[in-house]
Structure formats: C-alpha cells, structure tokens
Amino acid sequence: MTQKYLIPLTAVFLLFLVAYAGAGAGLGWFFGIVFPYLAVIAFLVGFVIKVMGWARSAVPFRIPTTCGQQKSLPWIKQNRIDNPDTASGVFIRMLLEIFLFRSLFRNTKAAFNRNASNRITYSWEIFLWLAALAFHYAFLVVLLRHFRFFTAPVPSWVQFLEALDGIVQLGLPGLFLSGVVLPAAVLFLLARRLFDQKVRYISQGSDFFPLFLILGIAVTGIFMRYFTKVDILAIKEMTMGLVTLSPTIPDGVANLFYAHLFLVSILFAYFPASKLMHLGGVFLSPTRNMANNTRAKRHVNPWNYDVPIHTYEQYEDHFRDKMIEAGLPVEKKE
Numbered sequence: 547m548t549q550k551y552l553i554p555l556t557a558v559f560l561l562f563l564v565a566y567a568g569a570g571a572g573l574g575w576f577f578g579i580v581f582p583y584l585a586v587i588a589f590l591v592g593f594v595i596k597v598m599g600w601a602r603s604a605v606p607f608r609i610p611t612t613c614g615q616q617k618s619l620p621w622i623k624q625n626r627i628d629n630p631d632t633a634s635g636v637f638i639r640m641l642l643e644i645f646l647f648r649s650l651f652r653n654t655k656a657a658f659n660r661n662a663s664n665r666i667t668y669s670w671e672i673f674l675w676l677a678a679l680a681f682h683y684a685f686l687v688v689l690l691r692h693f694r695f696f697t698a699p700v701p702s703w704v705q706f707l708e709a710l711d712g713i714v715q716l717g718l719p720g721l722f723l724s725g726v727v728l729p730a731a732v733l734f735l736l737a738r739r740l741f742d743q744k745v746r747y748i749s750q751g752s753d754f755f756p757l758f759l760i761l762g763i764a765v766t767g768i769f770m771r772y773f774t775k776v777d778i779l780a781i782k783e784m785t786m787g788l789v790t791l792s793p794t795i796p797d798g799v800a801n802l803f804y805a806h807l808f809l810v811s812i813l814f815a816y817f818p819a820s821k822l823m824h825l826g827g828v829f830l831s832p833t834r835n836m837a838n839n840t841r842a843k844r845h846v847n848p849w850n851y852d853v854p855i856h857t858y859e860q861y862e863d864h865f866r867d868k869m870i871e872a873g874l875p876v877e878k879k880e
Contacts, residue, residue: 551740554755558762558809565808569801577804578784579793585811592818593826600830606847608840611833613652618841631839643834647682651675674738681731685760687711687724688767695785719771729764732757756822759813766806776800 565577614625626635627642642648653674659667690707694700712720736757739749770776777798787794817823828834862869862876869876 550746550749550751551754551758554751555758557755558758561809561812562762562766562805565805566801569804574795574799574804577808578795578799579788582788582807582811583793585815589814589817593823596818596823597826597830600827604849605832605836606845606849608836608838608845609832610836610838611649612838616838616841629838631837631842633837636835636837640829640834644828647675647678650678673734677731677734677738680727681735684724684728684731688728688764691722691724695782696789698782698786722771725764725768725771729761729768732761732764736761752820756813756816756820759809759816763806763809763813766802766809770800770802770806774800774802776803 569577610629612629614628615622616629617624617631624631626632627639630636630639639648651672653671654668655671656666656668659665687707691704691711693704694708697704708722711722711724714721714723736754739745739753739757777800780796780798781803783796784794784799859877862878866876866878
C-alpha cells in the first residue's frame with residue numbers, strides 16, 4: 547500500500563533534484579527553454595487529441611445523470627436543475643457544476659455505525675467540497691497572477707487580482723491568500739487519500755502524483771517569494787523571451803527557479819494523460835450536457851441500419867413439416 551504514495555513522492559523529489567542539480571551544472575538552457583517548449587507542445591497536442599476523441603465518441607441515446615423528478619404530468623413538480631428537459635436547464639446545471647461543483651456539494655459518505663448494531667449511516671462530506679473548491683480557485687488565481695511574468699505592460703486585471711489576493715497585509719513581501727489556501731487544500735486532499743481507509747484502498751499512484759507535483763510547485767514558489775533571494779528582473783526577462791519566441795538565459799536566475807519551472811513543465815506535459823483532463827471532459831460528459839426529454843421526444847439511434855428480419859410466417863414455412871411431425875401447432879397446414 548505504501549508504494550501507492552511513496553513512489554510518486556520519490557518521483558517528484560527526484561525530478562526536483564534533477565532540475566536543481568542540472569541547472570547548477572550548466573543545463574539551464576534545457577530546463578529553462580527546451581523542456582518548457584516541449585511541455586507546452588505536449589499539453590496542447592494532447593489536450594486537443596483527447597477532446598477530439600471524446601467529441602467523436604458515439605452517444606446515441608440520452609443518458610444524463612439525474613437526481614430529481616423528471617418532467618411528466620402537469621401536476622407533478624419537476625426538478626428543472628437536477629433533471630432538466632430543456633437546453634436552458636442544462637446550461638444552468640452545467641454552470642453550477644463547473645463553477646460550484648454542485649454534484650460534489652451533494653455528495654455523502656457511507657459508514658458503519660458501531661453504536662447502532664453496525665447499521666450503515668450516511669453523512670454529508672462538506673469538507674471535501676470546500677477543499678476541492680478552495681483548491682481549484684486558489685490554483686486558478688495563482689495561474690492568473692503569473693501572467694505578470696508573461697506580459698509587458700502588466701494588464702490592469704492582473705494588478706487588480708493581485709491586490710485582491712493580497713488584501714491581508716502581512717509581512718514583506720505581502721502575503722497572498724492563494725499561496726496559503728492552495729498548499730493547505732492540497733494537504734487536505736492528500737490526507738484524505740492517506741488516512742481514509744476506503745479512499746486509500748481505491749487510490750492509485752496516478753492519484754497521488756499530481757497532488758505531490760502541485761504541492762512541490764507551490765512549495766518552491768513559496769520559498770522563492772518568502773525565504774530565498776531570486777532576481778525577479780532576470781526571471782521576467784527569461785519568461786518574456788519564452789512567450790515572445792526569442793528565448794534567452796540571463797545571468798542571475800536561481801537554480802530553484804529552474805526546478806520550479808521544470809515541475810510546472812512536468813505538470814503541463816502530464817496533464818493530458820492524467821485524470822486532470824476532467825478540465826475538458828466536464829464539458830463533453832453526456833451524463834451532464836444532455837437534456838432528459840425522453841418522455842417528450844423519441845430518440846432514435848442515428849447509427850442504426852436496416853437489418854434483414856425473419857418473420858414468423860417465413861420461419862413456419864421453413865420448418866412446417868418438422869413442426870407438424872413434432873406435434874407443434876402451426877397456423878397453416880400447407
């Protein structure tokens with residue numbers, strides 16, 4: 547069982563050491579230019595291939611997941627969000643799913659109640675929903691804040707986001723709330739997979755690796771901001787060179803930054819082949835993006851083709867003599 551999380555943890559640590567030591571050995575051009583470009587290409591190509599494959603998948607019937615009353619008789623109240631029968635209802639349902647994780651909000655956990663003769667009890671997993679929401683939004687804020695390093699001049703919306711994220715004025719440099727929420731949420735999700743027996747049983751190395759990788763990215767970023775000295779101007783020059791397709795390796799870029807950038811590149815390259823692809827898959831999920839109108843409209847499989855049939859009359863004509871011989875009733879004697 548320990549291999550499920552020790553191997554991913556060791557892999558992330560070794561990736562960090564490889565980049566840190568490699569940058570110190572004069573391979574900054576590889577970890578700062580070559581690999582980031584390869585990672586972005588792998589991300590874009592893999593993402594498009596994955597989404598196109600899902601888009602081409604046959605979905606002949608209406609298979610939405612429903613949690614409420616379907617539209618039926620006029621005096622029966624329909625649940626228009628959990629069981630929509632129109633495109634507008636599906637749109638609202640998708641908005642709530644994408645931005646508020648509504649299905650996860652409704653999630654419950656089953657457990658044996660030792661004090662009630664081992665009866666199964668259900669409890670609301672509100673903390674899982676809160677941690678998932680905090681993780682995704684903190685990650686989004688961190689990602690958007692980093693546009694500062696890839697734009698000149700810095701857009702006003704990035705400056706506004708930084709001001710909002712750093713509204714708690716603690717220390718110097720100022721504390722970003724997303725820099726605290728992101729690692730805390732990742733640690734919660736890791737602890738849930740490590741200490742919840744049922745979740746640990748179904749978890750695989752592919753579930754732990756992205757969490758350790760994101761935690762490594764967050765920790766290296768925090769160290770660069772609060773604990774070690776890095777040349778921001780040199781980093782800005784380097785990142786602007788990457789985005790303008792005129793890469794350069796300026797002097798003064800710390801080895802820790804190369805390790806941080808390498809872990810980010812690994813995440814980009816790994817993204818399309820991992821469960822993180824739910825970012826694109828949620829929009830193409832037929833259990834979510836379909837209206838449940840099977841009672842109002844007949845849905846015929848568009849891939850159906852004419853199939854030659856063998857009627858009973860033809861069957862009886864073929865086997866009449868044998869049926870009569872066996873004493874079986876027939877509609878026609880001849």
